[in-house]
Amino acid sequence: MEQNIKTIILCGGxxxxxxxxTEYKPKPMVEIGNKPILWHIMKIYNHYGYRDFVxxxxxxGSYIKDYFLKQKHHASxxxxxxxxxxxxxxxxxxxxxxxxxxxxxxxxxxTAHGERVLKIKKHIPEDMFMVTYGDGVADxxxxxxxxxxxxxxxxxxxxxxHPESRWGLVNADTNNVVTEFAQKPMLYDYxxxxxxxxxxxxxxxxxxxxxxxxxxxxLIPQKQLAxxxxxxxxYGMDTHKDFLHLNELWEKxxxxxxxxx
Numbered sequence: 001m002e003q004n005i006k007t008i009i010l011c012g013g014x015x016x017x018x019x020x021x022t023e024y025k026p027k028p029m030v031e032i033g034n035k036p037i038l039w040h041i042m043k044i045y046n047h048y049g050y051r052d053f054v055x056x057x058x059x060x061g062s063y064i065k066d067y068f069l070k071q072k073h074h075a076s077x078x079x080x081x082x083x084x085x086x087x088x089x090x091x092x093x094x095x096x097x098x099x100x101x102x103x104x105x106x107x108x109x110x111t112a113h114g115e116r117v118l119k120i121k122k123h124i125p126e127d128m129f130m131v132t133y134g135d136g137v138a139d140x141x142x143x144x145x146x147x148x149x150x151x152x153x154x155x156x157x158x159x160x161x162h163p164e165s166r167w168g169l170v171n172a173d174t175n176n177v178v179t180e181f182a183q184k185p186m187l188y189d190y191x192x193x194x195x196x197x198x199x200x201x202x203x204x205x206x207x208x209x210x211x212x213x214x215x216x217x218x219l220i221p222q223k224q225l226a227x228x229x230x231x232x233x234x235y236g237m238d239t240h241k242d243f244l245h246l247n248e249l250w251e252k253x254x255x256x257x258x259x260x261x
Contacts, residue, residue: 007045007129020243046098156196157227157228
């Protein structure tokens with residue numbers, strides 16, 4: 001039953017603050033360890049048995065389609081007859097194949113991400129679905145997240161994460177003598193890190209032009225928004241520095257890599 005819950009991944013943004021990587025490809029296709037960050041996100045969900053994805057496409061959406069449509073060929077050995085224009089032998093490598101079911105949904109070039117979710121309503125017949133951003137990875141236990149959402153009976157659950165400060169923080173004593181210079185520490189407050197769960201009633205709270213946060217604000221007076229507190233790893237890729245940092249982590253300590261292969 002749980003494995004039938006679909007996950008919408010928001011893949012339509014321009015990624016303007018990461019232009020070094022997004023000039024020719026959409027942001028979700030920027031590579032971490034030679035794989036798109038989108039693939040990393042899907043592997044997190046797939047690790048817990050969730051394999052049905054709806055990709056909300058926009059900017060350079062055809063790039064994402066091409067990647068998955070051709071993934072099998074890129075990951076396997078095959079023989080190709082140029083004259084006949086066809087594959088004569090295909091040697092599929094099962095270890096490289098991912099267990100994903102993907103619906104590619106075109107949601108517009110300039111569409112706000114809340115409205116992208118609204119446009120995908122026709123692909124979500126189930127009572128419950130998940131949504132996340134196409135640029136953030138975490139070691140979130142998706143199964144526990146879904147169980148939490150079911151337990152409180154509210155329309156929406158967002159995952160609260162602790163962001164890393166982009167600046168070093170300075171502390172001083174009463175004599176104004178510096179006692180600590182913390183280099184980009186994890187902040188105490190929570191931010192919405194994606195990894196959201198919704199009941200279908202959320203569609204009644206989303207309006208054209210909305211960001212997801214707009215719909216969330218409408219839920220607060222109704223006491224229909226819950227926070228799942230994630231105290232583990234989370235990181236969002238917003239800038240080229242973030243891209244370099246995630247690639248460095250991938251080589252040294254990829255905390256979000258909870259899958260085996």
